[in-house]
Amino acid sequence: MPTQTQVFAELAATFGGVDPSDLEAVQHWYDETLPTLPASTIEDVLNELVKREGFSNDDGYARAYPDKAPLPTLDQAPPVPLPLLAAGWREFLRRLLRRHEAGGPADRWKVKNEK
Amino acid sequence: MDFRRWTGVRFVSRAPTRSGGEIDLRVTKMAPAHVLWWQSHVQPIIDEDPTRVDNDWNWVLLAPLTRLFGLATAKRPVGYTVGIAGHDTGHFIPCALVLLLGRDRALDNHRKRSAFTWYLTTAPDAVLLSIEDYQLKEDRLPKRLGTIALDVSVTHSLNRVARGRVSLHSDTKGGERLLSWYENRGMEVLPEGQKLPAGPRRLFKPSDGHYCYYTIDAALTASRELDSLR
Numbered sequence: 001m002p003t004q005t006q007v008f009a010e011l012a013a014t015f016g017g018v019d020p021s022d023l024e025a026v027q028h029w030y031d032e033t034l035p036t037l038p039a040s041t042i043e044d045v046l047n048e049l050v051k052r053e054g055f056s057n058d059d060g061y062a063r064a065y066p067d068k069a070p071l072p073t074l075d076q077a078p079p080v081p082l083p084l085l086a087a088g089w090r091e092f093l094r095r096l097l098r099r100h101e102a103g104g105p106a107d108r109w110k111v112k113n114e115k
Numbered sequence: 116m117d118f119r120r121w122t123g124v125r126f127v128s129r130a131p132t133r134s135g136g137e138i139d140l141r142v143t144k145m146a147p148a149h150v151l152w153w154q155s156h157v158q159p160i161i162d163e164d165p166t167r168v169d170n171d172w173n174w175v176l177l178a179p180l181t182r183l184f185g186l187a188t189a190k191r192p193v194g195y196t197v198g199i200a201g202h203d204t205g206h207f208i209p210c211a212l213v214l215l216l217g218r219d220r221a222l223d224n225h226r227k228r229s230a231f232t233w234y235l236t237t238a239p240d241a242v243l244l245s246i247e248d249y250q251l252k253e254d255r256l257p258k259r260l261g262t263i264a265l266d267v268s269v270t271h272s273l274n275r276v277a278r279g280r281v282s283l284h285s286d287t288k289g290g291e292r293l294l295s296w297y298e299n300r301g302m303e304v305l306p307e308g309q310k311l312p313a314g315p316r317r318l319f320k321p322s323d324g325h326y327c328y329y330t331i332d333a334a335l336t337a338s339r340e341l342d343s344l345r
Contacts, residue, residue: 049183065155071207072149072198076149079143083274
């Protein structure tokens with residue numbers, strides 16, 4: 001049975017003409033090129049991947065338990081930093097400018113000036 | 116005024132315990148060390164219970180596959196681990212895993228963005244009580260782990276571009292009981308047959324009355340409920 005990596009590489013070769021032995025090119029194709037292709041092509045790739053990998057909840061997965069995996073340490077679990085603003089400055093400004101959609105100050109100003 | 120939509124929201128950092136106290140938690144990005152420990156110590160116990168919907172999940176496979184699917188469809192996949200912060204021993208004990216897509220289409224309004232929780236699991240009590248390197252007493256067991264894991268998705272959504280919107284598919288194996296659990300946490304259920312956003316999900320998992328979603332208001336309410344634990 002082909003490994004996951006082989007399947008991914010074969011699909012990149014089939015759909016993207018990428019050299020399947022060049023794993024860096026394969027990774028680049030999945031990361032950069034595939035998202036820019038038409039939705040139908042992406043669906044075809046995923047469909048094929050699902051078919052070959054048996055990626056389905058109904059079938060379950062092969063049970064495999066790694067031996068003796070040590071308990072992680074706190075060093076291996078850094079807390080996720082709190083972002084200063086939800087979604088960053090760009091989204092902050094976008095939300096601020098969109099407030100009129102929810103009847104915010106911009107909307108009230110518009111109504112006041114239309115009277 | 117609630118500034119939650121404008122400022123970042125902290126992840127939960129404590130969980131209530133059975134004794135009425137609290138235990139320190141940490142939410143971190145999912146790392147291979149967490150997945151390997153989970154698959155070797157937690158999943159075997161979960162697999163002994165055929166009634167659990169996460170029975171037979173293979174996290175060693177799920178984590179990279181979700182990443183690949185998410186990257187291929189530009190949906191910003193991300194994994195989080197919720198764990199007990201054992202400050203006394205320096206250990207981190209994973210007790211919930213969440214895999215989600217950070218940028219998906221909302222179920223109730225396909226033009227809006229939402230996070231999509233793909234996989235969510237919590238550790239059974241039996242596992243947490245039988246860790247060789249970390250002795251946890253029964254009265255120190257964290258409660259509300261499922262709610263906290265779901266809150267991870269909401270917090271991620273609030274802190275990114277989806278404003279708290281979260282959607283997920285309640286596994287049909289969990290039946291009405293699991294669906295009700297999500298409803299009790301404020302989620303809406305997408306009526307069976309209602310059109311899903313364009314994408315592979317339409318092919319693989321059609322609208323079967325088990326898709327749930329948080330509206331912005333419901334997500335904010337759910338988020339506020341856990342503020343005392345942040």
